[in-house]
Amino acid sequence: METFIHQVVAGIATGGVYASLALALVMIYQSTHHINFAQGEIAMFATYLAWTLINAGLPYWVAFFGTVILAFSLGVLIQRVIIRPVENAPVLNVVVVFIGLLVILNSMAGWIFTYTIKAFPSPFPKEPPFGLSFISSHELGSIGVTLVLLVMLYSFFRFTPLGLAMRAAAQNPVSSRLVGIRVGWMLALGWGLAAVLGSIAGMMIAPVVFLEPNMMSGVLLYAFAAALVGGIDSPGGAVLGGFLVGILENLLGAYVIGTELKLSVALVLIVTVLTIRPAGLFGKVIVTRV
Amino acid sequence: MTLLKTTDGSPAQQLPWLQIVVVMVAACALPFFLSNYHVFQASMVLSTAIALVGLNILTGYSGQISLGHGAFLAIGAYTTAILMDKFDVPYWATIPVAGLVCLIAGFLFGLPALKLEGHYLALATFALAVALPQLLKFRHLESWTGGVQGIVILKPDPPITSLLGLTLNSDRWLYFVALFVTVAMYWFAWNLLRGRIGRALIAIRDQPTAAALMGIDTSLYKSLAFGVSALFTGVAGSLSAILVAFVAPDSFTVFLSITLMVGMVVGGLTSLAGALYGAAFVQFVPNLADQISKAAPWAIFGTLLIVLMIVLPGGISGGLNLLWSKLGRRSVSV
Amino acid sequence: MASLLEVDGLYAGYGATEVVHDLSLRIEEGTITTLLGANGAGKTTTLRALCGMIRTRGSIRFAGEAIDQLATEDIVRRGVAHVPDGRGTFGSLTTEENLRLGGYTRRDRRAAAADQERMYDYFPRLRERRQQQAGTMSGGEQQMLAIARALMLRPRLLLMDEPSFGLAPLIVREIFSIMKTINENDRVTILLVEQNAAMALKLASHAYLLETGRLVLAGAASDLSNDEAVRRSYLGY
Numbered sequence: 001m002e003t004f005i006h007q008v009v010a011g012i013a014t015g016g017v018y019a020s021l022a023l024a025l026v027m028i029y030q031s032t033h034h035i036n037f038a039q040g041e042i043a044m045f046a047t048y049l050a051w052t053l054i055n056a057g058l059p060y061w062v063a064f065f066g067t068v069i070l071a072f073s074l075g076v077l078i079q080r081v082i083i084r085p086v087e088n089a090p091v092l093n094v095v096v097v098f099i100g101l102l103v104i105l106n107s108m109a110g111w112i113f114t115y116t117i118k119a120f121p122s123p124f125p126k127e128p129p130f131g132l133s134f135i136s137s138h139e140l141g142s143i144g145v146t147l148v149l150l151v152m153l154y155s156f157f158r159f160t161p162l163g164l165a166m167r168a169a170a171q172n173p174v175s176s177r178l179v180g181i182r183v184g185w186m187l188a189l190g191w192g193l194a195a196v197l198g199s200i201a202g203m204m205i206a207p208v209v210f211l212e213p214n215m216m217s218g219v220l221l222y223a224f225a226a227a228l229v230g231g232i233d234s235p236g237g238a239v240l241g242g243f244l245v246g247i248l249e250n251l252l253g254a255y256v257i258g259t260e261l262k263l264s265v266a267l268v269l270i271v272t273v274l275t276i277r278p279a280g281l282f283g284k285v286i287v288t289r290v
Numbered sequence: 291m292t293l294l295k296t297t298d299g300s301p302a303q304q305l306p307w308l309q310i311v312v313v314m315v316a317a318c319a320l321p322f323f324l325s326n327y328h329v330f331q332a333s334m335v336l337s338t339a340i341a342l343v344g345l346n347i348l349t350g351y352s353g354q355i356s357l358g359h360g361a362f363l364a365i366g367a368y369t370t371a372i373l374m375d376k377f378d379v380p381y382w383a384t385i386p387v388a389g390l391v392c393l394i395a396g397f398l399f400g401l402p403a404l405k406l407e408g409h410y411l412a413l414a415t416f417a418l419a420v421a422l423p424q425l426l427k428f429r430h431l432e433s434w435t436g437g438v439q440g441i442v443i444l445k446p447d448p449p450i451t452s453l454l455g456l457t458l459n460s461d462r463w464l465y466f467v468a469l470f471v472t473v474a475m476y477w478f479a480w481n482l483l484r485g486r487i488g489r490a491l492i493a494i495r496d497q498p499t500a501a502a503l504m505g506i507d508t509s510l511y512k513s514l515a516f517g518v519s520a521l522f523t524g525v526a527g528s529l530s531a532i533l534v535a536f537v538a539p540d541s542f543t544v545f546l547s548i549t550l551m552v553g554m555v556v557g558g559l560t561s562l563a564g565a566l567y568g569a570a571f572v573q574f575v576p577n578l579a580d581q582i583s584k585a586a587p588w589a590i591f592g593t594l595l596i597v598l599m600i601v602l603p604g605g606i607s608g609g610l611n612l613l614w615s616k617l618g619r620r621s622v623s624v
Numbered sequence: 625m626a627s628l629l630e631v632d633g634l635y636a637g638y639g640a641t642e643v644v645h646d647l648s649l650r651i652e653e654g655t656i657t658t659l660l661g662a663n664g665a666g667k668t669t670t671l672r673a674l675c676g677m678i679r680t681r682g683s684i685r686f687a688g689e690a691i692d693q694l695a696t697e698d699i700v701r702r703g704v705a706h707v708p709d710g711r712g713t714f715g716s717l718t719t720e721e722n723l724r725l726g727g728y729t730r731r732d733r734r735a736a737a738a739d740q741e742r743m744y745d746y747f748p749r750l751r752e753r754r755q756q757q758a759g760t761m762s763g764g765e766q767q768m769l770a771i772a773r774a775l776m777l778r779p780r781l782l783l784m785d786e787p788s789f790g791l792a793p794l795i796v797r798e799i800f801s802i803m804k805t806i807n808e809n810d811r812v813t814i815l816l817v818e819q820n821a822a823m824a825l826k827l828a829s830h831a832y833l834l835e836t837g838r839l840v841l842a843g844a845a846s847d848l849s850n851d852e853a854v855r856r857s858y859l860g861y
């Protein structure tokens with residue numbers, strides 16, 4: 001029974017990471033109708049930036065917030081310089097650009113930081129919290145950080161004028177311009193926030209999977225699955241999907257198929273959702289008028 | 291070889307025969323002037339070109355995006371390796387089998403996938419590409435796939451060791467095998483695309499609703515396109531396994547699929563000749579760039595992908611088209 | 625003295641096709657002007673051109689400043705509000721959120737909040753539906769919301785594209801009377817595109833008539849509505 005609880009709890013912890021990445025994917029999808037294939041690499045690169053700051057001697061949480069700011073800037077920069085020129089291009093061109101971005105970030109990380117696997121510190125103690133046996137301090141801390149992040153984002157979008165403007169720009173760019181909203185900058189902001197989400201997800205998972213340029217490809221796959229399960233245009237759905245997928249991954253891994261086929265599980269999930277119910281659990285089902 | 295577009299982007303009905311003969315003569319003479327390693331590279335270019343033709347059929351003509359065609363390279367390669375290693379099938383016989391296996395696999399993957407448009411299909415195929423190496427390393431399939439170490443196969447000997455006084459070693463012989471297969475596949479593609487199927491695919495790509503209303507079974511054709519493009523890629527994979535004499539899971543990561551995409555983008559969609567340019571590009575640029583640093587090839591590929599999409603979406607063949615039309619010549623395309 | 629809106633030699637269109645040809649007009653501050661014409665005459669295109677939503681050639685000056693090269697959001701921030709055809713409400717946001725978005729660019733938050741209350745006074749029905757999702761309201765209510773949202777900008781010039789479209793006559797009369805009120809009380813200049821020529825000519829002081837993208841008639845609204853030949857051939861009544 002204890003192992004079961006531990007698996008569920010561990011699933012919630014990784015689920016939080018998937019939820020953050022899935023939310024980043026949904027944010028970009030909602031505002032641009034594009035899937036950000038490079039989301040994982042942005043997160044990975046930001047985590048390397050964190051590693052650099054920590055290695056330079058900064059205390060963990062200073063490096064953490066420094067990384068958040070750097071990631072935000074990186075996201076804004078990418079949107080303004082690389083994504084904006086192909087905003088209205090055909091889907092294939094956009095997909096190619098995203099893949100190009102993925103490849104550049106991956107190779108830059110390998111070039112600057114080498115391909116050797118590095119350890120990434122966790123800010124949480126090694127001893128389990130309160131003497132509990134089914135959860136580690138890092139897992140608890142990770143869940144905590146994720147929850148705080150999600151609550152802050154939710155409040156931002158729900159209660160602030162800027163958050164309202166961003167929601168409007170994502171839904172209806174034309175009408176947004178008609179009330180004076182600078183839609184282009186709203187998109188850049190969205191990318192910045194998505195990069196922040198990715199960087200935090202990366203910093204939470206790096207202690208577990210270790211830091212190397214390809215560390216996020218599997219995580220990204222699960223984030224895709226989570227976003228699709230929840231509904232690619234539903235932020236709440238993406239978050240819920242993240243936790244569901246995390247728990248599912250751990251339970252399947254522990255009791256059904258072992259840990260060797262995790263990526264295939266994600267693949268099956270993705271293809272199944274896309275084939276049976278592309279809108280996911282909470283997304284809008286779109287009927288195209290002919 | 292001249293290549294450019296007729297106004298609707300369909301292949302020309304007439305082949306530029308003179309240019310083809312010249313190219314073929316040059317191609318046959320080539321291996322006798324190059325070192326063995328360069329002959330091997332040339333063979334790899336041919337094999338990659340076949341895969342790119344497959345991708346062209348899918349993306350350029352049928353308008354579907356695949357980020358996972360490396361998976362069909364893997365299936366083709368592993369089919370050949372397993373048949374040669376476990377069943378002693380002669381290498382040349384494994385090529386059509388690999389093609390057939392991939393035709394079926396592609397068609398089956400295409401069936402659910404046909405519902406997916408644009409980036410959803412890209413996502414599904416991306417997932418396939420990322421998940422594949424892990425699947426190939428799976429413990430329970432090890433007796434077939436050789437697990438992490440993969441399978442080593444014997445490089446075939448040439449059936450005759452000299453031709454018209456010229457020595458014919460393994461590498462040269464395999465080059466001619468590759469050349470033969472490439473010509474055959476190109477001929478197949480050209481016939482496919484200029485016929486009913488090609489026109490149906492173009493109609494589906496450009497105006498799917500109208501095509502459906504005209505009675506074209508879009509689902510069937512799209513799955514067929516996926517299957518056929520997988521067939522081409524499978525043949526290419528099979529050929530490459532024979533050339534390299536080795537298959538292993540880590541040769542078939544998502545970056546292989548991305549390499550194919552780079553080749554297609556650089557060479558130019560819907561251009562059969564562009565497939566050759568693209569294949570040459572992805573074969574030789576990494577060799578040159580590797581000398582700068584391990585990361586350089588991919589940094590170059592990535593930058594090129596982005597820059598080309600913004601500045602020259604038609605790739606090399608598109609660029610040549612523009613050049614040709616600026617020089618005042620009328621366009622014809624292959 | 626310069627007119628509030630001066631358009632000279634405007635060409636506008638979509639992609640490679642030009643829909644509006646060589647259009648020139650003048651709109652004085654404080655007036656209501658109507659732009660009439662059959663379907664496809666280029667009326668909506670003209671409004672979109674004024675807002676920078678499509679490609680244009682030619683000169684557009686608002687309050688003395690050239691706006692033809694500006695982005696839509698910059699034109700809006702200079703005091704031009706546009707109620708588009710189709711209303712353009714934010715369907716999945718509430719009435720209240722739609723209004724707040726209208727006031728997004730206002731620097732004085734308290735004045736914006738006061739204006740929101742004023743909108744509810746003009747449109748009591750909206751007050752009842754404050755928290756309701758805009759997309760679930762009726763056509764007439766969404767039209768009122770679209771106008772209210774545009775007014776939250778405190779615009780000098782209000783562009784309205786076929787506000788009567790698809791609405792019951794009673795609602796249309798309500799909306800037209802509100803337009804008269806805001807023109808008189810808040811000194812909002814209105815450029816009204818309408819198919820319902822009769823009602824438009826009763827409300828407006830000036831009128832322009834477009835046919836296949838060209839200006840064919842311009843003058844006082846009363847002149848156009850009194851001219852029987854014009855009424856019969858162009859306005860259909």
